[in-house]
Amino acid sequence: MSSSSHLPPPYPASRPRRLRRHAFSRELVRENALSASDLILPVFVHEGVDKTEPVLSMPGVSRLSLDRLIPVAEECVALGIPVLALFPVIDAALKTADGREAMNPDGLVPRVVRALKDKVPGLGILTDVALDPFTSHGQDGVLDDSGYIINDRTVEILAEQALVQARAGVDIVAPSDMMDGRIGAIRSALERDGHIHTQIMAYSAKYASAFYGPFRDAVGSKANLGKADKKTYQMDPGNSDEALREVGLDLAEGADMVMVKPGMPYLDIVRRVKDQFRVPTFAYQVSGEYAMLKAAAANGWLDHDAVMMESLLAFKRAGADGVLSYFALDAARLLKG
Numbered sequence: 164m165s166s167s168s169h170l171p172p173p174y175p176a177s178r179p180r181r182l183r184r185h186a187f188s189r190e191l192v193r194e195n196a197l198s199a200s201d202l203i204l205p206v207f208v209h210e211g212v213d214k215t216e217p218v219l220s221m222p223g224v225s226r227l228s229l230d231r232l233i234p235v236a237e238e239c240v241a242l243g244i245p246v247l248a249l250f251p252v253i254d255a256a257l258k259t260a261d262g263r264e265a266m267n268p269d270g271l272v273p274r275v276v277r278a279l280k281d282k283v284p285g286l287g288i289l290t291d292v293a294l295d296p297f298t299s300h301g302q303d304g305v306l307d308d309s310g311y312i313i314n315d316r317t318v319e320i321l322a323e324q325a326l327v328q329a330r331a332g333v334d335i336v337a338p339s340d341m342m343d344g345r346i347g348a349i350r351s352a353l354e355r356d357g358h359i360h361t362q363i364m365a366y367s368a369k370y371a372s373a374f375y376g377p378f379r380d381a382v383g384s385k386a387n388l389g390k391a392d393k394k395t396y397q398m399d400p401g402n403s404d405e406a407l408r409e410v411g412l413d414l415a416e417g418a419d420m421v422m423v424k425p426g427m428p429y430l431d432i433v434r435r436v437k438d439q440f441r442v443p444t445f446a447y448q449v450s451g452e453y454a455m456l457k458a459a460a461a462n463g464w465l466d467h468d469a470v471m472m473e474s475l476l477a478f479k480r481a482g483a484d485g486v487l488s489y490f491a492l493d494a495a496r497l498l499k500g
């Protein structure tokens with residue numbers, strides 16, 4: 164709270180435009196800035212060699228085979244992007260009701276993690292902990308007869324999935340499933356197995372959002388999900404206090420960093436979380452936000468680079484320490500000049 168003595172004197176003693184007149188002083192007094200080190204690049208990886216498959220609803224984004232991913236990882240290092248977030252596209256034949264492929268130590272994700280840590284050791288690797296790329300029904304957990312996602316059984320599988328990723332050498336595991344108690348279960352499993360350095364970035368306030376559509380196209384869970392939704396585990400978009408409870412629980416259970424998702428429509432949540440907890444706080448500018456800006460830019464309705472940079476800066480202003488964004492490479496290239 165600023166006291167009244169800090170209120171500026173009225174016009175004409177105060178002329179706020181004075182500081183905006185020249186570029187030098189706009190730069191001098193700018194409160195927030197974006198740098199490449201704030202960015203995390205999400206990527207989609209699939210089996211095969213020499214295989215690049217564009218995601219139609221995400222212009223500029225493709226599913227890549229490992230050999231095609233390595234140069235992208237190298238470019239991240241060259242541009243100063245600290246972390247790559249891996250999302251697997253799993254062959255339909257491997258998808259089951261219980262998503263057991265998620266626990267396969269020789270599955271796509273652990274193989275890609277091992278290769279990236281071997282070939283691009285300077286880059287931080289983050290893996291998604293959730294079952295939706297692996298389940299035949301596209302939900303993030305296992306179902307009971309009524310179609311309800313069973314919490315505690317799902318958490319056991321998630322803990323095993325996180326262990327498989329940690330054993331493959333991943334730096335950060337990021338549970339995006341919104342089951343209750345999963346951070347605690349994953350933290351104890353990691354400790355028991357000796358992975359005391361594995362970081363957990365918790366998708367703590369993840370909303371049941373309509374902005375995830377293009378991502379579900381990309382990983383191929385949309386058709387499997389059909390008309391079903393994720394409202395019994397992801398948060399209701401009307402809620403804000405609940406986000407603080409979720410963040411509090413995840414921190415108490417052992418999260419190192421927390422996340423709010425989606426991003427742009429939820430900047431108020433980012434600010435509340437940062438103000439209340441003062442912990443490393445991230446936001447995910449999700450696939451639908453990316454698609455929306457890309458579509459408007461492609462039509463010539465918005466200036467691509469300008470809205471990209473403005474939208475990313477807005478996360479910093481809202482209090483985020485970093486942003487997961489499909490724009491990460493483009494933005495880092497622009498920042499490098």
Ligand code: PBG
Binds near residue numbers: 293375377449450451
């Ligand atoms: C699922 C997951 C989703 C995203 C990341 N992890 C989609 C969902 O919850 O259905 C969405 C990311 C995006 O839209 O870019 N565990």
